[in-house]
Amino acid sequence: MTFPKNFTWGAATASYQIEGAAHEDGRGPSIWDTFAATPGKVFNGDNGDVACDHYHRVPQDIEIMKDLGIDSYRFSIAWPRLAPQGDSQREQRGYDFYSRLIDQLLEAGIKPLPTMYHWDLPQALQDKGGWANRDTAYRFAVYAADLAEAYSDRVDKWITFNEPWCFTWLGYMSGVHAPGVKDMDQAIAAAHHSALAHAEGIRAVRAINPNVIIGQTLNMTNYIVSDPNDSELVDLARLQDAHINRWWIDAEQTGHYPQELVDYYGPKLQKVLLPGDEKLLKIDTDFMGVNYYSDSFISAPGPEDKAAMDGGPHPFPQRASGKVPEPTTDMGWPITPEGIKNLLLRIKRDWPQIESLAVTENGAAYDYPVENGEVNDHLRVEYIAAHLEQLSQAIDQGVPLDAYFAWSLMDNYEWAEGYRKRFGLVHVDFETQARIPKLSAKVYKEIVASNGSNIRGIVESIRV
């Protein structure tokens, strides 16, 4: 079992989930500050004001990465640090922060992989409609160009968006994420504008620096129906698949959205499409990032599923619906390692023109206590090992996968779940900010050092 010689091993985080310093150095408010401050939106009323205090602990956190031996660090840039009001007024202290981060990573021999947008929209842009407003796509392109200008001398690989499905549909339809809107028209508009922003952002970046390597990261899954002979379920799965897996890829690759959804959304979509948008949506990219956590299971909807669909024709559950197989992680997501291989094989089959793929997130939420200064997170070790084994099989079967990023480097702010769901390889004590590498960090370190050549052996060796 081998990974290619130049395979990139990494770990990932996102700005609002780790940085803290939410009101420092001129950072403007983001939609997540507003959402978290709204009673009832986030578990325990948790917010990102302090988070992992990464803003003040970059050197220490880079030491941790160095010790892990990772080749690359995927982080995100907080738009409201650079453009506090989302307009042309720039905050130099914000630019300097990421400049230092990038320099320190490079000094440590770790390649920076920044995501331009991981959900923390400047609140000022939301006040003008946010992603439901087409102008936000153009604002994003300006911001993307600014990033290229500031950093593309040192950063060669970029991700425009993280999981546009999440910030559009969870943000504007189910309202469980910021900005907490529940409106089908706005969600469809947001989904379109995010695809447009991705393409326009890439054009703007290339106008500054044509040599950058750039793509987007999508959350993707396989839909498994409980009864393949139930045509209603099969149709629902196909619609779900178009909705989550195909919307952004098809837009990027062809300029067109999946026909099922064009039909399903009808006039709601037509009214946000402008003549010529197909040409704007289609864009050549250099790679695609895939975030994979689990497969999704579709069975006849129960009463809770029906309740979750209120507020409009929204048959779209988040990552699973109906009964899911046990065991699950702390998120209630089933553990389906073979799904990551199936998904990548499907991408290779359906979009063979995509020549480079990266798993930009994969990981599991489990809460383990600190005991004698150690965190023995065996189930996370097992989760990661099992997924990596499947990835090596996918590579053997010709999938052009060249990178893997564990989610997450450290425990952090898990959005609407607050701090109660822990995804880190490194434990964070949110009272003291002490970091303790978990067992999974030690195992990942060995996997990285051996380029994934002996995953089972490494896992077995820590069992004693």
Ligand code: GCO
């Ligand atoms: C996402 C985001 C991450 C999450 C992680 C666990 O996938 O939702 O990219 O920010 O923290 O996926 O839910």
